[in-house]
Amino acid sequence: MTIRLYDTSARQIRDFVPLTPGCVSIYLCGATVQAAPHIGHIRSGLNFDIMRRWFAYRGYDVTFIRNVTDIDDKIIKKSAEQSRPWWSIGYENERAFNAGYDALGCLPPTYEPRATGHVPEMIEMMRGLIERGHAYAADGNVYFDVKSFPGYLELSNQDLDELRQPAGEGETGKRDPRDFALWKASKPGEPDWETPWGRGRPGWHLECSAMAHKYLGPAFDIHGGGIDLIFPHHENEIAQAKAYGDDFATYWVHNAWVTMSGEKMSKSLGNSVLVSEMVQRWKPIVLRYYLGTPHYRSMIEYSPEALDDAASAFARITGFLTRVCEKAGTTVEPASEVPLAFAEAMDDDLGVPQALGVVHTTVRQGNSALAADDKETAIARAAEVRAMLGVLGLDPFAPHWAGEADDSDDLHGAVDSLVRLVLQQREAARARKDWATADAIRDQLQQSGLVIEDSPDGPRWTLGTR
Numbered sequence: 001m002t003i004r005l006y007d008t009s010a011r012q013i014r015d016f017v018p019l020t021p022g023c024v025s026i027y028l029c030g031a032t033v034q035a036a037p038h039i040g041h042i043r044s045g046l047n048f049d050i051m052r053r054w055f056a057y058r059g060y061d062v063t064f065i066r067n068v069t070d071i072d073d074k075i076i077k078k079s080a081e082q083s084r085p086w087w088s089i090g091y092e093n094e095r096a097f098n099a100g101y102d103a104l105g106c107l108p109p110t111y112e113p114r115a116t117g118h119v120p121e122m123i124e125m126m127r128g129l130i131e132r133g134h135a136y137a138a139d140g141n142v143y144f145d146v147k148s149f150p151g152y153l154e155l156s157n158q159d160l161d162e163l164r165q166p167a168g169e170g171e172t173g174k175r176d177p178r179d180f181a182l183w184k185a186s187k188p189g190e191p192d193w194e195t196p197w198g199r200g201r202p203g204w205h206l207e208c209s210a211m212a213h214k215y216l217g218p219a220f221d222i223h224g225g226g227i228d229l230i231f232p233h234h235e236n237e238i239a240q241a242k243a244y245g246d247d248f249a250t251y252w253v254h255n256a257w258v259t260m261s262g263e264k265m266s267k268s269l270g271n272s273v274l275v276s277e278m279v280q281r282w283k284p285i286v287l288r289y290y291l292g293t294p295h296y297r298s299m300i301e302y303s304p305e306a307l308d309d310a311a312s313a314f315a316r317i318t319g320f321l322t323r324v325c326e327k328a329g330t331t332v333e334p335a336s337e338v339p340l341a342f343a344e345a346m347d348d349d350l351g352v353p354q355a356l357g358v359v360h361t362t363v364r365q366g367n368s369a370l371a372a373d374d375k376e377t378a379i380a381r382a383a384e385v386r387a388m389l390g391v392l393g394l395d396p397f398a399p400h401w402a403g404e405a406d407d408s409d410d411l412h413g414a415v416d417s418l419v420r421l422v423l424q425q426r427e428a429a430r431a432r433k434d435w436a437t438a439d440a441i442r443d444q445l446q447q448s449g450l451v452i453e454d455s456p457d458g459p460r461w462t463l464g465t466r
């Protein structure tokens with residue numbers, strides 16, 4: 001078996017050959033913590049969560065680094081607008097990201113470095129780049145000299161002669177408008193750090209090269225991120241790292257977007273749906289199924305209807321597992337191995353849609369066995385389904401999802417009928433002007449933790465803790 005991955009830099013699917021046999025090192029560009037995560041952000045984390053789980057299943061020792069960019073223009077702007085320290089805004093959103101990753105069952109990274117904790121490493125890298133003639137200081141900024149690095153733009157397959165880059169705000173002293181900032185001179189009142197070239201703050205690209213170097217060394221296996229990062233971010237990371245002397249990443253893997261009306265879901269475009277809102281409407285495991293099962297290189301056009309479809313598809317799988325467990329009189333444990341067809345699909349550039357096809361086929365076979373009263377076959381199929389779902393982080397009986405595989409939908413329906421019955425009695429009491437009884441019923445419902453709201457369609461209830 002060989003895992004194969006689409007490598008953006010080679011523009012083709014390549015066999016994965018690790019730098020160190022049996023080990024895989026992955027660096028993923030994580031969140032810029034200027035706002036709470038939308039489902040596009042979490043899709044990126046989730047795609048790489050599935051990747052690392054698959055490597056682990058194949059016996060690799062995985063080192064997975066996902067950084068946090070905790071300083072940037074938007075964080076500074078918000079800090080000024082809200083008269084709050086920049087670090088409290090970053091940390092609040094970092095926690096929201098972690099809550100989102102966790103809600104969707106993404107395993108924690110091996111380490112999650114924050115950019116501002118790595119200024120000495122960035123200074124070291126800038127010093128090396130200046131010494132080797134690849135960078136220069138000007139007006140308190142430090143720029144990378146793009147013409148000094150012959151491999152520049154190979155990842156995105158662009159021609160430097162064609163490249164037009166407008167200078168960013170405050171980017172004075174550039175020798176070439178296409179040079180990019182490694183370090184930005186600070187403006188009064190902004191957070192800054194001391195360097196040999198003046199006080200300032202890191203450029204986004206430098207952070208990642210420095211953190212990847214620190215935690216994964218000068219050469220590592222896979223660098224990931226969304227396709228929007230190919231240029232300029234990853235192109236600039238490569239330039240910095242290679243010009244510094246690192247071999248950097250062997251494979252470049254990029255996830256496609258969650259889109260709305262064909263456009264990237266994005267905080268700045270205002271077309272984003274937050275993870276925190278989504279998990280109120282759909283079970284987190286359903287959201288994981290929805291975001292994690294299309295191929296990582298296919299766009300996902302967000303639609304609530306598609307989420308409903310995902311919920312139905314997933315319910316067919318969990319329904320089968322529940323029926324088999326009832327038949328077996330016990331929980332069916334996962335098989336020790338996944339079926340060959342599933343493994344082949346995953347090896348082939350993480351072909352989750354094909355792998356999921358194997359899950360659904362296995363469910364159908366298991367359902368036929370149940371219908372034929374063939375308990376043994378049904379149990380065997382259920383064990384395979386659990387093993388496959390486990391690799392995708394979707395096993396409803398796994399501890400992370402405890403309680404999700406239960407009959408909560410049925411329970412909700414039963415409670416709903418009971419509450420409606422009680423509310424009818426309250427309405428009847430009000431109709432006969434028996435206010436004492438009506439109030440007593442409302443108080444008792446409240447004491448049970450239910451919140452009753454009057455809506456145009458009649459009274460509605462929710463659990464007070466939601």
Ligand SMILES: Nc1ncnc2c1ncn2[C@@H]1O[C@H](COP(=O)(O)OP(=O)(O)OP(=O)(O)O)[C@@H](O)[C@H]1O
Pocket residue numbers: 029030031032033039040041042043044224225226227228229255256257258259264265266267268272
């Ligand atoms: N709509 C999306 N679909 C898939 N991945 C996304 C989407 N938006 C961002 N990402 C990815 O999430 C990771 C973290 O992104 P980052 O915090 O830099 O946000 P961003 O791209 O600036 O988002 P926004 O455009 O919403 O401000 C990156 O790898 C990025 O490519």
Ligand SMILES: [Zn+2]
Pocket residue numbers: 028029030208233
């Ligand atoms: Zn990065």
